Amino acid sequence: MKRIFDFTLALILTAIMALPILIIAISVKLTSRGPVIYWSDRVGKNNRIFPMPKFRTMRADTPAVATHLLQNADNYVTAPGAFLRKTSFDELPQLWSVLKGDMSFVGPRPALFNQDDLINLRDQKEISKLVPGITGWAQINGRDDLPIPVKVAYDEYYFKHQSFFFDLSILWKTVFKVIKKEGVIH
Numbered sequence: 627m628k629r630i631f632d633f634t635l636a637l638i639l640t641a642i643m644a645l646p647i648l649i650i651a652i653s654v655k656l657t658s659r660g661p662v663i664y665w666s667d668r669v670g671k672n673n674r675i676f677p678m679p680k681f682r683t684m685r686a687d688t689p690a691v692a693t694h695l696l697q698n699a700d701n702y703v704t705a706p707g708a709f710l711r712k713t714s715f716d717e718l719p720q721l722w723s724v725l726k727g728d729m730s731f732v733g734p735r736p737a738l739f740n741q742d743d744l745i746n747l748r749d750q751k752e753i754s755k756l757v758p759g760i761t762g763w764a765q766i767n768g769r770d771d772l773p774i775p776v777k778v779a780y781d782e783y784y785f786k787h788q789s790f791f792f793d794l795s796i797l798w799k800t801v802f803k804v805i806k807k808e809g810v811i812h
Contacts, residue, residue, distance in 0.1 A: 636724040658704040660686030668736035679719035683707030732793040733759030734781040747778040761800040
């Protein structure tokens with residue numbers, strides 16, 4: 627049921643957001659050099675690496691590390707990038723990952739391939755058995771503000787309590803978190 631819901635919602639949102647996606651793509655292309663989409667190697671279900679798309683919000687020469695590990699991360703953000711990150715519009719290309727089945731709407735956020743501490747903690751708690759999500763329990767409870775052990779504790783709570791109605795609740799709360807721009811550091 628979750629996969630059918632994800633696929634159907636992704637199709638509907640892709641149709642609704644087609645014009646904003648096009649406008650964002652043009653904006654990214656016109657304001658900085660490099661590709662419109664940034665493909666980030668992420669850790670998916672059972673630790674399988676998959677390419678996750680996002681609108682590129684940072685300069686093309688930015689090192690491939692988690693944003694919080696960059697020195698002076700704000701210096702790498704492009705002109706439209708700050709807006710796209712704060713509004714989470716940079717995540718819209720992940721609708722493709724949901725359609726493909728690499729991601730779900732709700733689940734633990736996929737770790738970067740080099741976030742060994744996060745990957746190892748998730749393996750210990752069996753969280754790696756879940757399909758990663760665009761949003762999740764950790765995202766609505768702190769997002770970028772959370773230290774990794776706390777993030778994993780929220781992921782574990784989700785793993786143990788997941789249900790269709792819990793997912794709907796997380797999606798609903800995500801809308802308000804995004805509108806308020808809560809928990810976004812960069």
